[in-house]
Amino acid sequence: xxxxxxRKFLLKTVPADLANYPHYxxxxxYLMATPDGQQxxxxxxxxxxxxTFKTEEGAVREEREIEITADQFGALWPATTGKRLxxxxxxxxxxxxxxxxxxxxxxxxxxxxxEVEFPDRGACRNFxxxxxxxxxxxxxxxxxxxxxxxx
Amino acid sequence: xxxxxxRKFLLKTVPADLANYPHYxxxxxYLMATPDGQQxxxxxxxxxxxxTFKTEEGAVREEREIEITADQFGALWPATTGKRLxxxxxxxxxxxxxxxxxxxxxxxxxxxxxEVEFPDRGACRNFxxxxxxxxxxxxxxxxxxxxxxxx
Numbered sequence: 001x002x003x004x005x006x007r008k009f010l011l012k013t014v015p016a017d018l019a020n021y022p023h024y025x026x027x028x029x030y031l032m033a034t035p036d037g038q039q040x041x042x043x044x045x046x047x048x049x050x051x052t053f054k055t056e057e058g059a060v061r062e063e064r065e066i067e068i069t070a071d072q073f074g075a076l077w078p079a080t081t082g083k084r085l086x087x088x089x090x091x092x093x094x095x096x097x098x099x100x101x102x103x104x105x106x107x108x109x110x111x112x113x114x115e116v117e118f119p120d121r122g123a124c125r126n127f128x129x130x131x132x133x134x135x136x137x138x139x140x141x142x143x144x145x146x147x148x149x150x151x
Numbered sequence: 152x153x154x155x156x157x158r159k160f161l162l163k164t165v166p167a168d169l170a171n172y173p174h175y176x177x178x179x180x181y182l183m184a185t186p187d188g189q190q191x192x193x194x195x196x197x198x199x200x201x202x203t204f205k206t207e208e209g210a211v212r213e214e215r216e217i218e219i220t221a222d223q224f225g226a227l228w229p230a231t232t233g234k235r236l237x238x239x240x241x242x243x244x245x246x247x248x249x250x251x252x253x254x255x256x257x258x259x260x261x262x263x264x265x266e267v268e269f270p271d272r273g274a275c276r277n278f279x280x281x282x283x284x285x286x287x288x289x290x291x292x293x294x295x296x297x298x299x300x301x302x
Binding site: 031038053062064065079 | 182190213226227
């Protein structure tokens with residue numbers, strides 16, 4: 001199965017030129033999500049819709065994602081009521097990595113979170129956060145999207 | 152949300168002419184399933200593939216289903232390993248109802264189960280099972296497909 005290795009941080013500030021980086025609006029909701037980190041997620045952005053199955057243990061995830069049509073999305077989306085969130089994602093280059101800066105909206109307006117995905121465990125371990133990063137929350141369920149979506 | 156009202160029975164015998172009724176082969180597996188009856192199910196039959204979200208409390212279910220392509224199915228199916236079952240479903244007319252007779256294969260070879268779906272709660276309550284029906288297992292988790300699929 002495909003793996004994701006990533007770390008997540010709260011942000012003290014965001015780059016002043018954040019809006020100049022590629023960014024897009026994300027609506028996502030969960031058909032199902034369990035406390036052990038399994039989830040089936042629906043997501044809609046400007047570029048299309050996806051359905052994603054994830055299992056998760058700490059920084060290592062397994063993930064399977066398919067593109068779905070707007071009709072398929074529309075038929076399933078009502079089942080995510082009460083388990084949704086919206087945010088704008090910015091892609092900020094950082095050396096050979098990409099920092100994803102998520103600006104949350106709605107209930108979580110004001111929350112800003114960065115996720116960094118790594119090619120391997122070594123790069124994950126050795127990552128030096130820039131000074132605009134705050135507390136690391138990789139293993140803090142308080143900031144999991146599933147928990148945020150239920151609030 | 153669409154509702155299903157149905158009852159489930161073990162069978163003492165099956166009609167001698169069962170193979171003459173419309174029937175088709177079903178492979179199904181679960182991306183996720185929780186003990187409280189929520190599930191995301193993948194199913195493949197001769198006529199195509201589906202992805203279904205269900206919540207369930209006793210005889211009353213809520214259900215949302217989409218058709219998916221063979222490629223979409225193929226991308227998600229590996230995540231159902233260890234949570235699959237196969238059976239042949241026969242559609243047997245019974246008055247204004249249809250009895251679905253499922254003949255299980257593989258691990259559950261020999262198990263035969265009938266499901267009857269009703270247009271309303273009154274029809275559900277008043278249903279008189281034919282004499283080839285055995286024990287009712289509508290609320291018996293032992294015979295839920297999710298439980299069978301994990302064995």
